[in-house]
Amino acid sequence: MTAMTTTAARPAGPPDSGSEPAVRVRGLLKRYGGRPVVEGLDLDVHRGECFALLGPNGAGKTTAVEILEGVRRRDAGEVTVLGQDPATAGRAWRDRVGVVAQTTGAGNALTVRETLDHYARYHGDPRRTAELLDAVGLPEAAGRRVDRLSGGQRRRLEVALGVQGRPELVFLDEPTTGMDPVARRQFWALVEGMREDGTTVLLTTHYLDEAAHLADRVGVLAGGRLVEVAPPDELGGDLRRTATVSWTEAGGTREVATAEPSALLRDLLAAHPAGEVPGLAVTRPGLEEVYLRLVGPDPDPASVPGPACEPTGRTAEGALR
């Protein structure tokens, strides 16, 4: 697969934190049946940035993203996406935004190529079908019916449809779920290509390696709020800086958590003039451990008895449900 290039004139290079953000959210509140699922969410995504939203099942990621996409109604708060309120933005705004939803209805008797050609008509300046097929690694499946694709192939098609209109901002909700490891890495290259073109990307994922690889910043959503926002290798702050030094002593393992492991190592070496400190190891928490500490042991609000189900999406008339 090759990274795609666009003809649209957009600034390339690092995220632009100086100008108006691509996404601005203040005090976002969403309740289902009276129960808050997103509660006081504040978020800025800079233009040209790849931002990854992490959080356990039921944390409210899809709910928040669907509000930003303009397919779900909010109960309170301010939301601006590419300068407009998605709840009222029109067709022109929609053309500037790409959506790869968590699940879609894509599944029909058309072939992959026919499907892409069909949806191309909805965009003013669509990417060429051949270019898209190549970019998502589907050229061999171009003539296959969509309802005969594997789950991972279907996901690739959905990604192709989401970026077909050369969006300035693309929402990717768990885009690589169901993809094999090779397809995931192809997808990463696709996102990196979009980033180089200046596209803003807001991604949700459960794969921490994906967030670490792709994102300029990650936000961890828990209990309806962002509990931390930071570049992936800085998430966890003090927690990241704390090392655990362990060694074998008197037949057992000793473990000491310290922000200054060098000092402890000097003491240990001095206490072992013969050389080796038995079983010596120094470890620092990785992204996964930091994440698990941030979200807590059982943060899934879905485990609480839930409210009545609320449908999503726009009505045929385009109004929000």
Ligand SMILES: Nc1ncnc2c1ncn2[C@@H]1O[C@H](COP(=O)(O)OP(=O)(O)OP(=O)(O)O)[C@@H](O)[C@H]1O
């Ligand atoms: N249409 C709906 N009607 C009622 N409750 C809903 C609806 N959609 C989601 N919920 C509930 O809202 C909470 C947040 O769901 P949401 O899908 O936003 O979480 P998520 O972080 O995207 O989870 P996952 O990682 O599993 O995709 C969950 O408890 C879910 O059961």
